Amino acid sequence: MVTSRERTQMAGRPRQDNGQVQGAAASLLNGLAVLEAFSVQNPVLGVTEVAQRVGLHKSTVSRILSGLAEAGYVQRDEETGRYRLGLGLLALSGPLLADLDVRRAALPYLEQLTEKTQETSAISVWNGYEAIVVEQVASPYQVKHTATIGTRYNKFESSSVRVFLAELAPALATELIESGKILRTAGDGLPVDHTTHLQEVARQAYAVNDGSTTEEEFGVSAPVRDYRGKVVGCITASAPRSRVHKLASRDAVVQAVQHAASEVSSRLGWQASPDVT
Template sequence: MAGRPRQDNGQVQGAAASLLNGLAVLEAFSVQKPVLGVTEIAQRVGLHKSTVSRILGGLTEAGYVQRDEETGRYRLGLGLIALSGPLLADLDVRRAAVPYLEQLTESTRETSAISVWNGHEAIVVEQVASPYQVKHTAAIGTRYNKFESSSVRVFLAELAPGLATELIESGRILRTAGDGLPVDHTAHLQDVARRAYAVNDGSTTGEEFGVSAPVRDYRGRVVGCITASAPRSRVHEHAAGDALVQAVQHAALEVSIRLGWSAAGRDTGRNQA
């Protein structure tokens, strides 16, 4: 029998039972049986037809199933793609980025990395270290929550302004008065979104120069961030800042294209998080 068995209300009750029964209904669908009627689903999950009908009504409103008006039968809805999208993107973006990080480090000879966003921190998930003896590196798993960080600002720039402000005012995103960045963070983040990159020129530490650019998936949503980090003295000595920005943006674009993003849809998903 396909689908998760219904829950024994003696063990699981209330909202938890309803949630698990809803999952059982979703799991009743399969590649072999992509379209099902209420009676079929009820038989598969061991629930009364009226209960299944009520669950399907809620799942339809949420977009997780679709009802054929002519037959009255159901199939899984596109809402499930959006639900699983963030997980799939986080898994895919690291694998997609690795060859481009290697190319970025080879061309710039500086450390490159890709980070993902957990809602209030940028987390490094892959890195290719600079071949120089003097370099900036961060261990995989390193978390950043300082506004001065270029990667953090790239992610914040994709949030609704109110949410970014809330994260800053709540202290989940740390900001210092002397970070060398504009006081008006909303206007600054709008500028970051418009330029599609952020620069950390000594704002976190006096000797660090970092450039970050967003990586987008097929929906146009930011699912990662490519960063190149270097000693600030080396960047300024060789006037390499602009070249580093261009190299990072190019790498981020290549990874985005590999994930299915099209430049034609560059505004899709922006500031909707």
């Protein structure tokens, strides 16, 4: 026996009562109901099937599907006249999916990074002028660098901040620095010309903080990209400078961070272009 809840799930969102919702709002909600009629179990539907699922007249559903097809949100098979969801939905949902997935996608690779380097690893996201830590795996050492989830960084010297700035248009990065939203300390040991430095960060796909924020801190960050190639996060390994330099492991940490960032990017659908020789 099919319950009322199961019937609703099978049919998708029911049409809206125009006595409660009028005009454009009703049209929008009916359009969403049509999209929700498609499912993993039923990825291809005809007009009649969709109409039955959402409780709308076939002519109304046909007009909605035609409009959605023009926008790329559904695709129509010219031979059968049936529809399936279109790739336009990926572009629509991409930013949300990236925000939801980057932390979950990164965690196993953060664990691997910490196991390999024995140092603290974290992933941050960008809010427009700050790098915010959203996940972390702490070093097993008693002496270590850690940051609680939610910690915000807005100093130019921070490797994570420079990775995000390197993805921005140079004029925007300059505006953030000159406005004071991104703080820069005189004599931080980094090149005075921040534009050229950020171009180098973008080219090499990582940034290093070798005592620029505090004398005893060493950090390496590398960008995480989604399926569009957009930077949606930043992997960072942090450690006491003395330990990194004593072990002569700077390059090993850089490579490990870049590898972790590449793995997370691949999981989010990013495929790097092959080198042109």
